[in-house]
Amino acid sequence: MARRKSAEPQVNLIDAFTEFSRNKNIDRATLMGVLEEVFRTMIRKEYGSDENFEIIVNVDKGDIQGFREREVVEDFELEDEMRQIPLSEALTIDPDYEVGDDLAEEINFFSFGRKIVQTAKQTLTQKIRDLEKAATIAQYEDMVGTVIIGEIYQVWRNEILVSHEGTELVLPKGEQIPKDRFRKGDTIRAVITDVQTKNGNPRIIISRAAPLFLEKLFEQEVPEIHDGLINIRGIVREPGERAKVAVESYDDRVDPVGACVGMKGSRIHGIVRELRNENIDVISFTTNDQLYIQRALSPAKITRIDINEGDRxxxxxxxxxxxSLAIGKNGLNIKLASKLCNYQIDVYRETDGEEEDIDLDQFTDEIDQWILEEFNRIGCDTAKDVLELSMEELVRRTDLDVETLENVLAVLNAEFEEDEGDA
Structure with missing residues (x-):
């Protein structure tokens, strides 16, 4: 089938699409399909139908060609101008045409009306945006759980915007470590946790507070975890404050805790710095619940444990x-141990049947340190030292007001009453 080429220049848009497809990983078939559909839409608007038209997308040459195919008929037999061309007209194109031949005439897209061309341009632009969004979503869905390094370009009250390879990532306030302090232009490391769509646009969520971030940092710093010799069985965190990580080894020759900590803490120090000096306890996982709880409450030393497995x-x-060691600062140690072991853990003071005295240092979770120091100043180091003094004597010897002293005495008395109840 002979083809008649137009003398007018063709619409050269493929270059931009080819570059776009390379940047966004759009496959060749999708690219060609989008272009063909756009130009077929132009043809339908101009001619009413595209049934006898052929679109050729030449990625290598960087152009798009359209051909209108019609059958050569006798002049007096012309019935359908869309699909037929009279012989007299065909002969002006090529004197070798005969009745029954198929003629393919190249379309000059520039001859189309301005409105049609403008509509096509808008359609192409929208297709580019849609393809870009779809490609971004697909790319980052495959990257969920991956630690990225990006550059901060906007710091807002409730979120931070991060640029990663030209794509905007979002670090919400709740996914930040409370001690994080970032400014525009800073480099940031975080883990991709979710890919959402908001108002038709991709919204990629990253996190520094998620346990997954700590897990991925361990994978990067500890080769044995990356290689599968050591498995992380559980992670709980209070971002920026404390974390507990349970690990186990599949090789008896490899100490999981020692491997994670490294020689003189060499491996874990980098993780601690990244997490703003978060205190990380690494313990060896075990299926023995009593031993697991004991390890989880480290560094406290436990005398005994009573477990109710049914009620956990x-x-x-x-x-x-x-x-105080078991409870930890602000109750964090026992809180994280409970989460790690999936047990409700309550601590009790072990007694030998006789009423014991208690060092004031054990009350740091309930009484402010400066108040305890005031008692130490007057020679009171234990709870009984304080309780043996009258209110008048305490007021006279300390700089504390009556209300503060009453609160302290209530706390100290409650401890001894609890011991009597346990006995």
Missing amino acids: AAEVFLNPDQI
């Missing part, structure tokens, strides 16, 4: 000097 509850008994 554990009563932990410790010597008085270990209580």
Whole structure:
């Protein structure tokens, strides 16, 4: 079938699409399909139909050609101008045409009306945007769980916008470490946790507070985890404050805790710095619940544990000097241990049947440190030292007001009443 070429220049848009497809990983078939559909839409608007038209997308040459195919008929037999061309007209194109031949005449897209061309341009622009959004979503869905390094370009009150390879990522306030302080232009490391769509646009969520971020940092710093010799069985975090990581080894020759910490803490120090000096406890996982709880409450030393497996509850008994260690600052140690072991853990003071005295240092979770220091100043180091003094004597010897002293005495008395109840 002979083809008649137009002398007019063709619409050269493929270059932009080819570059776009390379940047956004859009496959060749999708690219060609989009272009063909756009130009077929132009043809339908101009001619009413595209049934006998052929579109050729030449990615290598960087152009698009359209051909209108018609059958050569005798002049007096012309019935359908869309699909037929009279012989007299065909002979002006090529004197070798005969009745029954198929003639393919190249279309000059520039001859189309301005409105049609403008509509096509808008359609192409929208197709580019849609393809870009779809490609971005597909790319980052495959990257969920991956740690990225990006550059901060906008710091807002409730979120930080991060640029990663030309794509905008979002770090919400709730996914930041409370101690994080970033400014525009800073480099940031975070893990991709979710890919959403908001108002038709991709919204890629990253996090520094998620346990997954800590897990991925361990994978990067500890080759044995990356290689599968050590498995992370559980992670709980209070971002920027404390974390507990349970690990186990599939090789008896590899100490999972030692491998994660590294020689003189070499491996874990980098993770701690990245997490704004978050205190990380690495423990060895075990299926023995009692031993697991004991390890989770480290560094406190436990004397005994009573477990109710049905209620997932554990009563932990410790010597008085270990209580504060088990509870931890602001109750974080026991809170994280409970989450890690999936047990409701309650701590109790172990007694030998006689009423024991308690060092004031054990009350740091309930009484402010400066108040305890005031008692130490007047020679009161234990709870009984304070309780043996009258209110008048305490007021006279300390700089504390009556209300503060009453609150302190209530806390100290409650401790001894609890011991009597346990007995």
